[in-house]
Amino acid sequence: MSVLRRPPEGLVGTLASRWEALLAQLGAIADAYPDAQLASSMGVEDTLLIHALMQLPCRLEVFLLDTGRLHAETLDLVAVVEQRYGIRIRVMHPDPQAVKDHVDAYGEYAFHESVALRKACCGIRKVEPLRRALAGHSAWITGQRREQAVTRTELPESQWDAAFGLQKFNPLARWTTAEVWGVVHALGVPYHPLHDRGYPSIGCECCTRAVRAGEDLRAGRWWWEQRATRECGLHAAPTVIPRAVPPSIP
Template structure:
């Protein structure tokens, strides 16, 4: 691994080449270097460090939720070379489309959309019906694959670093998330710059900095996905309880952040170090 990767110029928290273990794939070693250098840094330094260490395109996928809006603020404020994209599933709430337009106007940025393949949607509805995702977990996951997972693959094609709004305290399944993780299947580094922020801290930052937010948050919609697959949560429920609310599974994931086994993808601690 080059010294330039481990020591991006002008940034604090650097490590030296001798500090990096030789074990692991090149992707795992790069993720480990980022964790050791910036896992304990603030969000701005994490993003700047990733940009300096990138071997190619940086892509940030936003769903216009609280965390994503805050990350958009950090990215635009620092003028980082990050492509901001979104997955329009064709079943988004009207409030999301309104916030999309407001966000572009507020930050002076164009957000690139990725839509599901029309033939895949037509085939799914033809087989299962318009709201066929209610019929079984398998049907719901198939709908998510068509509307979110496949478009994400196109959005990330050729990317070197994928920036996400994951926070470790969003759910038990996400509790082991690290700042940088090696995604071997996609051949890239996945970053979660807000992993150690609480929801309260994220909301306070957004309000203090005038970041545009979805009005559905004020109505109990904490995690906002497709309509009608998202509902407001009740007092005491975890953040993602409103996703696919008719399912009993506590690990509510659509497939964007899970591997072939259906579990949330995360790197092995031995490969990527302690992180944040």
């Protein structure tokens, strides 16, 4: 197990315990899977994970999927993070010919017309570049949390990713939004400026809006669709083993 730095002064109680557990978990992942990568969209969960990874003796690689439709603030934050930690974030781009063919066939904004066309766009701009990013690696790490969406309520911290053929880790799965922000503020972790403008979840500019009071964290993603369809294909739903039902008591 890697020797990890303890939390700084001021990070106490539950947040300190969460931080220590996260460092230990990431250290164990790095030891077992030294070629593991963090997939970052530059959301707050991802910059928290980048900050944590920078505490490890052996730094893991970080990559970003640049769909060609990201907010300018997202790309600006990449430069901020690279300078802050002295790292280079690997940026993956979609196949330009595949993008052109799709736009020529269906239009630039076809993703509004049907879930199938939207997922086809995500497949070209996100899923295929992700497949290339993960090729030859044994594991990847995400910033997914159970609290984020109805599609993630059973999210495990570790799972076999059958879609891409490698181990997948979601170390923040059980973290609450308050815990994420508590650690981020306590440690001075850089975060996306759109979070302060009502964007808890940030993707492509054309497919992301600010959320309204009372809406869930991912209500601003593909808001014209039903909640159950609001995934892009990067994250297949984990296999859930049903709990045994206890016999009724007379």
